[in-house]
Amino acid sequence: MLKKLLLLAALFASFPALAAYPDHPVRIMVSNPAGGPVDVFLRVLATRLSQTWNQSVVVENRPGASGIILGNALVKAAPDGYTLGMVVASSLTVVPFAVDNPPFDVQKDLQPISLVARTPFIFVVPKDSPIKTWQDFVAASKQRDLTIGSFSIGTAFHLVWEQTARAAGVKAVYAPSPSSGKTLGDLIGGQLDIALDAPSSAKGMIDAGRLRAIATTSPTRFPGLPDTPTLDESGLKGYSSQPWFALMAPAGTPAAVVDKIQKTVADLLKDPAMKAQMQIYGMTPVGSTPAELAETIKNDLRDMGPLVKELGIKL
Template identity: 40%
Template sequence: MTFRILRTLAALALWACAALAHAQSYPAKPVRIIVPYPAGGTTDIIARIAAAQLAERLRQPFVVENRAGASGAIGAVAVAQSAPDGYTLVMGTASSHGINSALQKNLPYDAVKDFAPVTVVASTPNIVVVHPSVPAKTLGELLALAKAQPGKINFGSTSPGGSPHMSAELLKMMAGVDMAHVPYKGAAPMLTDLIGGQIQAGFDNLPSTIGFVRGGKVRALAVTTPQRWPGAPDIPTVAESGVPGYEVSGWFGLLAPAGTPKSVLDTLQSAVAQAVQQPEVARQLRDLGAEPVANKPEAFARDIAADVEKWRKVVQATGVRLE
């Protein structure tokens, strides 16, 4: 019995030493951050800001790799199936780790069980925009047009089942309007068609669209968050535009495969927190239309679970399905 106890204590000591050594040496080689969406979109932009800051603080390259497809599922499952050592991360979103669980019946990963959340890097509203030729200066006027012409107003989104798409579906349900969805594979092609007048309206993450709003290429009608966005205080919220109770917030957060040592998660979270506390980094994110967050892994895990439950209810209520 004494021998068994000593052997157990020795094993625990070895495990503790190994964990400590891992924490002290991590990262000892380059780290991949997989972005499960195309280059140039909001997720990609925020991932590259985070990668640069992590590389500076942790003294190893953090390499961004785009693996787009299936509303973020292709990139997400690649990370879920990777070794839980902290060298493969994903920049997840409310779509890849919230909406997908509600929309995709055969999703090849579990957004809660297959990942170890690190931190939300930043959050952002989605934004409702229209081509300047559309005779609607407010969201209320756009909804009135949609009610007068059911199914005639078309809107683009950055991916089927993504946060912008589901923002629109929730708005349609709550406002009682019918608008036609035109799905795109990313923000760039959707905005190209919107600016060109091929579609009338668009739903997108604010960071990848706000530059076109400021340049007069598209007209902003509303943001989806409960409060107006500090970087664009002249744009009203959906809730104050005649749809009380409406709320959708986008988030962009780093996750590792389930089983990644807590010491690694804490190292990454601490580095992100240090970065976003720097005025220049915070300004860079806010200029994009994103708000720095850097919450703890435990808080991020609770947020993901809540998001999954929220979107399951929305999908059940709207009956929306992927095209």
């Protein structure tokens, strides 16, 4: 009886603290370097969270090691809601299979909060390329060896290409690069036949007429490139791929705190001004529940495991 009373007392004592959350600054770590689309968007979101909560929300960049540096810092943080992480999909769904003895368990050591957004990728070619459409690319790949450029092995870009290539039955030599700038420079310089990039990186060169987008990986046309067809429209029926990034916390974070963060973020993502700002970076806001994010992670782990092992990816 005494044990039950003590448990109830502890439970009721926690209510004021949860109701007051946050009562001191919140830190959100991100695995992307400063200045990138995810980092820039997160800083906009952090500003809006600060205004909503009337409390400072600080962004901290923890790039490197395919997201492992961020993951390690997050799982070691106090599970109180004051240290969060904005994590890209590949950090959660590729690393477990591409790293020997992963330092943490994605499903056990991290608490999902919300899938924040998805972003399509686009296939681009030089302005004077004979490849005008996705069908042209497929046909050309069967006649000669083509080279496609994108980000490093094991990144979302690499995995999206491998998934797309298998779905379309095409082959091309994959040329990994440390940056979008180098990939697009090599593409314009003639070292590559085609590239896979994010709208936020490539759109400036597309608008300037130096590159031409031939297809997007999104299920519907990307608003920033309304004249560019999707892969589905280009003959790859039913296929789409939109990597995501999500807000996570250390496992053991109180459910009431997780719920408050999720609802605040979901409300902000519905704001028209926020949605318009996200579209600039090629992002589609989501705002899922923790359970929906957990299911997304589970499904991606199921799909990525065999592919990562087939490709022999080691990070």
